[in-house]
Amino acid sequence: MMGGWNKLLENPLLWATRTGLGVVSPRGETARLTVLIHHRVLAARDPVQPSVITAPEFAGQMDMLRTCFRVLPLPDAIIALRAGTLPSRAACITFDDGYADNLTVALPILQERGLHATFFVTSDYLDGGLMFNDRLTEAVRIAPEGRYDLSDIELGCYDLESLASRILAIDDLVKRVKYLPPTLRQERVARVAERLCGDTPLPDNLMMTSDQLLALRDAGMEIGAHTASHPILAEMSDDEARADIIRGKLRLEEILGERVRLFAYPNGRPGLDYYLSHVRMLEELGFDAAVSTARGVATRQTDHFQLPRFSPWSRRPMRAALLLMRNLTQRRPTPPLL
Structure with a gap:
């Protein structure tokens, strides 16, 4: 924690940002929850995927997040949000898809900073699959x-x-x-x-194995469902969508030996990638909550099966902090669902 305070003292703008976040993200019944979304964290820059964040960049972003926000496990934050007891400057970290680098690269960075994350995993690609x-x-x-x-x-x-x-x-x-x-x-x-x-083999180690998924859970991280095959739910029949969601949930529960309680919609834009019928499916299938990719923050009034998420698309921690501030102050109503 001392390192975080040192950063505040060294950077007056970061101090001002932290103070401002306390104003726009108060505690209690008017609290606002920021949920961050990530996919991969690479050990080094990939020339053909230059926009994918690297370990040093992710570490800097996590340092900023720990300094400016109170980072909570997503399940705990959802409970507190519903109860009106969420602390000020509350934030959660999430990852989508189930990449192996979530365990090998991102997890050590999170652990070094005492941070928790929720990992939404697409089950069909575990153990050698490729999205x-x-x-x-x-x-x-x-x-x-x-x-x-x-x-x-x-x-x-x-x-x-x-x-x-x-x-x-x-x-x-x-x-x-x-x-x-x-x-x-x-x-x-x-x-x-x-x-x-042609016949040149493609990589078979980009996604986690079942053992790696267990290691991630055993490290104290939350595992959520992200369908089995990562389809666009809005492009399927309701029966097909339900079957894919169920298959993904059951496969994860078989590996983990416990109930999977959270879900992330693939692609995640309300009204475009999923509909009201999919929201109702998740409730019927026993999930506790779900996250979208609609930008913004969640309040006590937000449908807990459509929690928004935001990604500060900047490699510079200070700019990322300012983007998070802007996200907190801009209200975006969830588009109506069919």
């Missing part, structure tokens, strides 16, 4: 230089002659397939990988 976006990323990474015409599978033409062109190709491919029905998305991504890298 669709990572399959595309890794295929583009290892593809030989050249021009690839994928128009026959309703995608674009890609010039993979430079690092910059590969980054642009990854971004375009992910955007084009993300909202396809799950089966079609899987088929199309498989065809892209075959065209770009």
